[in-house]
Amino acid sequence: MEARLKVYDLEKKETGEESLPAEVFAVPLNRALIHEAVTHYLAAGRSGTHDTKTRAEVSGSGRKLWRQKKTGRARIGSIRSPLWRHGGTVHGPTPRSYDYNFPGKKRSGAIRAALSAKVREGRLVLVHDLNLSSHKTRDFSKALETLGVASGALILDEPLGRNLELAARNLPRCKVLRSSNVNVVDLLKYEHVVMTTAAVKRVGEVLAP
DSSP states (O other): OOEEEEEEOTTOOEEEEEEEOHHHHSOOOOHHHHHHHHHHHHHHTOOOOOOOOOTTTSSSOOSOSSOSSSSSSOOOSOTTOTTSTTOOOSSOOOOOOOOOOOOHHHHHHHHHHHHHHHHHTTOEEEESOOOOSOOOHHHHHHHHHHHTOTTOEEEEESSOOHHHHHHHTTOTTEEEEEGGGOOHHHHHHSSEEEEEHHHHHHHHHHHOO
C-alpha cells in the first residue's frame, strides 16, 4: 500500500501530496539487517594505516655485537632484535583494508528499512524543491527552522544545487547528499530527513527491490 505525504515549500505552505512507493518507504523494520549494514559501512571507512616496524625497518647497525661463544653473555645477532629495547616488533599491525564483501541487496534493504522507519515516525519531510535564491547559511537555517527540522536533518535532493551545498556546509546538524548516495549511517545519525519530490522519485528507482 502506497503512503501519501504532504509536500511543502520552504515556508511550510502545503503545495500538494506525493505518493511514496510501498516497496521502498513502507517495509518492516529489520534491526539485524540495519546493524549489518552499519557495521560494514564503518569498517569500509576505516583508514587502516596503522603500522609498526619490523627488525628490518628499525634504525640500527646490522653488525653482530659480539662473538657467538665464550663471552658469558647470551648470543645476539643484531641490535635490532625484537628481544631488545628499540628493536623491531614481531607480528605487529601493518596497513590493511577493513572492507569486506557485502551484498548490494542487503545494503539496499537496510536503507529501505531505515527510510520506512522515518516515515512511520513522522520524521520524513517532503518539499517541492530546494532551489535556493541565496547561498547564505542564515537564510537556509531559517528555512529549516520553519520546516521544524533544525534539530538535525539529512537533506536529499537530485541533483544538488550549488546554492544548497554552499548554504548547508556550515550547519553542524545538517548534511546534504544526492539522493542516489544515501546511506544507512546518515539516515540513523540525523533526526529528520528532508527530501524533494525529485529525490523521492530517484530513490524509488534506485532502491526498488
